Amino acid sequence: MRDPYEVLGVSKTASEADIKKAFRSLAKKHHPDKHAGDADAQKKFQEISGAYDILGDKDKRAKFDAGEIDASGNPRGFDPRAHGFQQGHPFGGGAGGAREFKFTWDNAGGESASFEDIFSDLLGGARRGRGAARAQRGEDFSANVTVSFDEAVSGGIRRIVLQNGEQLDVKIPVGVKNDQVVRVKGRGGAGRAGGPNGDILLTVHVAPHPFMTRDGNDIRMDLPVTLKEAVLGGKVPVPTPSGTLSLTVPAGSNTGTVLRLKGKGVPGRGNEAAGDFYVRLVVSLPDRPDEALKAFAESWKTSYDPRAKLR
Known part of the structure; x- marks a missing residue:
C-alpha cells in the first residue's frame, strides 16, 4: 500500500x-455508491480509507512515523496473509473468514467518531461494509413570532429569522390561538444518513386588541351608541377583523343589550364551524354638556326606577 500521506495528499x-478535511473530500469523491460497478473506484476508496485509518488515529500515526508499522497498519515484517487478512485491504477478511473493525478518530471537540459517522455526514447514508448507517431525523428548531389580533383571526404571512440568520416566510393559519405552536415541516436541522429534516416549532403570540376579545371562535366587543340610537334604534357601523359591517340596533336598547352577527367571528377550519361576533351595547352620553339634552331630561315627566330590581 502507498504512503498514507501521499494517498491523502x-x-x-x-x-x-x-488530514480529516482531505479524507472527507476524497471519500466523498471516490465513494463506491457514486461509482457503481467501477472496480478502480472501489480500490481507490479502500486505499483512502486505509490511509485515514493510519493518519486519523494519533497512536497509529505516531507508530507509522516512527517506522513501527507499515502503510497497512501491520508491524514491520508482519505477513497479513498468515493472519487471515487480505493483502492491502484495510477492513480485513480472507480465507479465514471476514473480520470487522470499528475505526475511530478524535474530532476537534475531543469526541470519538467512526467511519460510519463521517460517511453519514458526507453522503447522507451511503452504505459502507456490510451495512448502512442508520438514518437520523434532523433537530427541531424553536422560534417565536408575534401577530396582531386581526392576523390571528384571518391568517397571513409573516417573515421570521432562523437561528442561522436565514429569513423564512411562514404561513400563519386562520384562527391561530395565543401561544399555539405551529409546525413548519422540513425547515429545521438537516437529517443525517438520508433521514428527514427536522421541523421549526413556531410559537405564535397574539397581541391583545384594544376593544375586541376572543372566546373560542367567537369574538366579543363593547360598542358605544348614542342616546338617540338606543332610544330610536337604527343602523350603526361595527368594526370587525374582516371589515366594517352594519348592525341594526333595536329601538329602546339599553346598555348591556347583546346583539349577534352570526358567522362573523373566527372563520371555521376543518370540522369547526365559524364563530359569531357578539356586540354589547353601551349607551354613551356626550363628552361635553348638552343644554338641549339637559332641558329635555328636566322636562321629561315619565317616572321609572332603574334600581327596582336591586331591592
Missing part, C-alpha cells in the same frame, strides 16, 4: 484538521 506535518 497531505504533508507529514499536516494537522489533524487538515
Whole structure:
C-alpha cells in the first residue's frame, strides 16, 4: 500500500484538521455508491480509507512515523496473509473468514467518531461494509413570532429569522390561538444518513386588541351608541377583523343589550364551524354638556326606577 500521506495528499506535518478535511473530500469523491460497478473506484476508496485509518488515529500515526508499522497498519515484517487478512485491504477478511473493525478518530471537540459517522455526514447514508448507517431525523428548531389580533383571526404571512440568520416566510393559519405552536415541516436541522429534516416549532403570540376579545371562535366587543340610537334604534357601523359591517340596533336598547352577527367571528377550519361576533351595547352620553339634552331630561315627566330590581 502507498504512503498514507501521499494517498491523502497531505504533508507529514499536516494537522489533524487538515488530514480529516482531505479524507472527507476524497471519500466523498471516490465513494463506491457514486461509482457503481467501477472496480478502480472501489480500490481507490479502500486505499483512502486505509490511509485515514493510519493518519486519523494519533497512536497509529505516531507508530507509522516512527517506522513501527507499515502503510497497512501491520508491524514491520508482519505477513497479513498468515493472519487471515487480505493483502492491502484495510477492513480485513480472507480465507479465514471476514473480520470487522470499528475505526475511530478524535474530532476537534475531543469526541470519538467512526467511519460510519463521517460517511453519514458526507453522503447522507451511503452504505459502507456490510451495512448502512442508520438514518437520523434532523433537530427541531424553536422560534417565536408575534401577530396582531386581526392576523390571528384571518391568517397571513409573516417573515421570521432562523437561528442561522436565514429569513423564512411562514404561513400563519386562520384562527391561530395565543401561544399555539405551529409546525413548519422540513425547515429545521438537516437529517443525517438520508433521514428527514427536522421541523421549526413556531410559537405564535397574539397581541391583545384594544376593544375586541376572543372566546373560542367567537369574538366579543363593547360598542358605544348614542342616546338617540338606543332610544330610536337604527343602523350603526361595527368594526370587525374582516371589515366594517352594519348592525341594526333595536329601538329602546339599553346598555348591556347583546346583539349577534352570526358567522362573523373566527372563520371555521376543518370540522369547526365559524364563530359569531357578539356586540354589547353601551349607551354613551356626550363628552361635553348638552343644554338641549339637559332641558329635555328636566322636562321629561315619565317616572321609572332603574334600581327596582336591586331591592
